[in-house]
Amino acid sequence: MNAGGKGWEPVIGLEVHCELKTETKLFCGCRNAFGDEPNTNVCPVCLGLPGSLPVLNTRAVEYAMRIGLALHCEVRPSIFHRKNYFYPDMPKDYQVSQYDAPINVSGWLELPDASRVRIERAHMEEDTGKTSHIGGGGRIHDADHALVDYNRAGVPLVEIVSAPDIGSSAQARLYASELRGILVATGASDGRMEEGSMRVDANVSVRPAGTFELGTRCEIKNLNSLRSLGRAIEYEIERQVGLLESGDKVVQQTRHWNEDEGVTVALRSKEEAFDYRYFPEPDLVPVVPDAGWQAEVAASIGPMPADRRDKLASLLGLEPPTRARADQIATVVEHGLDGLVSAAADAGVDVALALARTANEASADPDAARRLDVAGFIGLLRMEQDRKLSATQAKTVLADMLENGGDPVEIAKRRGFEALDAGSLAAVVAEVVADHPDEWQRYVGGEDKLVGFFTMHVMRATNNRANGKEVAAELRRLRG
Ligand code: ADP
Ligand code: MG
Ligand code: ZN
Numbered sequence: 001m002n003a004g005g006k007g008w009e010p011v012i013g014l015e016v017h018c019e020l021k022t023e024t025k026l027f028c029g030c031r032n033a034f035g036d037e038p039n040t041n042v043c044p045v046c047l048g049l050p051g052s053l054p055v056l057n058t059r060a061v062e063y064a065m066r067i068g069l070a071l072h073c074e075v076r077p078s079i080f081h082r083k084n085y086f087y088p089d090m091p092k093d094y095q096v097s098q099y100d101a102p103i104n105v106s107g108w109l110e111l112p113d114a115s116r117v118r119i120e121r122a123h124m125e126e127d128t129g130k131t132s133h134i135g136g137g138g139r140i141h142d143a144d145h146a147l148v149d150y151n152r153a154g155v156p157l158v159e160i161v162s163a164p165d166i167g168s169s170a171q172a173r174l175y176a177s178e179l180r181g182i183l184v185a186t187g188a189s190d191g192r193m194e195e196g197s198m199r200v201d202a203n204v205s206v207r208p209a210g211t212f213e214l215g216t217r218c219e220i221k222n223l224n225s226l227r228s229l230g231r232a233i234e235y236e237i238e239r240q241v242g243l244l245e246s247g248d249k250v251v252q253q254t255r256h257w258n259e260d261e262g263v264t265v266a267l268r269s270k271e272e273a274f275d276y277r278y279f280p281e282p283d284l285v286p287v288v289p290d291a292g293w294q295a296e297v298a299a300s301i302g303p304m305p306a307d308r309r310d311k312l313a314s315l316l317g318l319e320p321p322t323r324a325r326a327d328q329i330a331t332v333v334e335h336g337l338d339g340l341v342s343a344a345a346d347a348g349v350d351v352a353l354a355l356a357r358t359a360n361e362a363s364a365d366p367d368a369a370r371r372l373d374v375a376g377f378i379g380l381l382r383m384e385q386d387r388k389l390s391a392t393q394a395k396t397v398l399a400d401m402l403e404n405g406g407d408p409v410e411i412a413k414r415r416g417f418e419a420l421d422a423g424s425l426a427a428v429v430a431e432v433v434a435d436h437p438d439e440w441q442r443y444v445g446g447e448d449k450l451v452g453f454f455t456m457h458v459m460r461a462t463n464n465r466a467n468g469k470e471v472a473a474e475l476r477r478l479r480g
Helices: 058-070 169-186 226-245 291-300 305-316 323-334 338-346 351-364 366-371 374-385 391-404 408-414 422-435 437-444 450-461 468-479
Strands: 008-019 080-084 094-098 104-110 116-126 130-134 145-149 156-162 198-208 218-223 253-258 263-269
Touching: 008 169, 008 226, 058 104, 058 116, 058 156, 058 169, 058 291, 094 116, 104 169, 169 198, 169 226, 169 305, 169 323, 198 226, 218 226, 218 263, 226 253, 226 263, 305 323, 305 338, 305 351, 323 338, 323 351, 338 351, 338 374, 351 366, 351 374, 351 391, 366 391, 374 391, 374 408, 391 408, 391 422, 422 437, 422 450, 422 468, 437 450, 437 468, 450 468
Parallel strands: 218 253
Antiparallel strands: 008 156, 008 198, 080 094, 104 116, 116 156, 130 145, 198 218, 253 263
16 A cells, blocks of 8 residues: 555544344334344334324433443433435335434543544434345345335434544454444343344545545445454455555445455445435424433443453453453453353452353353353362363363253263273373473473373372373373
């Protein structure tokens, strides 16, 4: 990348739509559920039938405030507008949204690397229905016909709009992932990108490095994984730099990310606000959450991921934690499993061990891990810490507990881990060997006296239950 020798600098702003986890839709009593039989959760209000009137869902307002407060926004008196357009997925022919008076404004989000991205606004709106094009590979132009499911029409959304503060695809991914963690922590949304409950649009422009004026942007719609988000931004930066370097201009456009081909393609020229003929929704009154309600909502939201990471780091006594530990901490918090580590720490178990087992093993099945019996988990860690189980055995017992539940002592007994059979001795020896690659190389190279070194480690790992001759035999067998 080169602009007069200085290169180009990407500028990115993200718009994130998240569905709120309310029981019912934003303006009617229809069920808000993913995956139900099409067109079963509909009524005159969300179908836009004449004469029907909307009634605002209080819980949705509360959830929108939770999100705003978690993002350090100012909660403002807000009004709803009609955004008019004619698509079959919107039976009313308009979408109720917030325009110039959104409920949350001027916040910020801090990333794990301590950089901050400003939040311009986080407003409420209703979701549209879902159109599926049938035949012709699902493409609209080649399709035979289209099907519309209105179950999603009227589902409450919050749209979170960042300032153009993001400088790379990696930072955009970090932002989306941290925002997802925050949304989940507020309890307002489940942040599932693959189910479409969190959808990201990326605005991308480039400018000569070191300058301040913003370049012309393109908006890439509906990226539904962090991976696509990163790839689409990378592609778009390259495309725009290519245009500018060959003397062309970037045209402001809405573009679509084609996952299979790894390219963005133009959908339409950017629509302007006047295309939508916004006007205040006459059937709804302004929403003015008073200070008391705001304080109640602020008190109801739990600690955010950043605070939870800090807490785990301080439990470990490492501030700042090493890179490897920081990654484990991030994984544990991302999956909402920090409670396991804190409980183990409270019980006096080695925190580093608790963190490792939670990050490496329990996080592989976060749903099961959240159901794990905490006392049982602590018991297992104790057995490993006291060397009643080797690390391999402890991992096996934990996997069993995650899958079937049960008591670690019972499971270990059932698996014969107490008796230290030949199989588990071999496992312990293999583990000790793997832990000491240099000594192993020397032993393989003929330094026989290292048998003593390995035997000592195996004894330690097995609480002296191993037989020294068997250890030596196993080492010879491994050496081949
Ligand atoms: P619209 O609603 O028309 O898409 P907004 O002004 O609300 O426009 O901006 C939407 C997003 O675009 C915001 O996240 C903002 O940060 C981002 N953005 C605006 N201008 C640029 C730019 N030149 N380059 C990159 N992102 C931009
Ligand atoms: Mg936009
Ligand atoms: Zn309805």
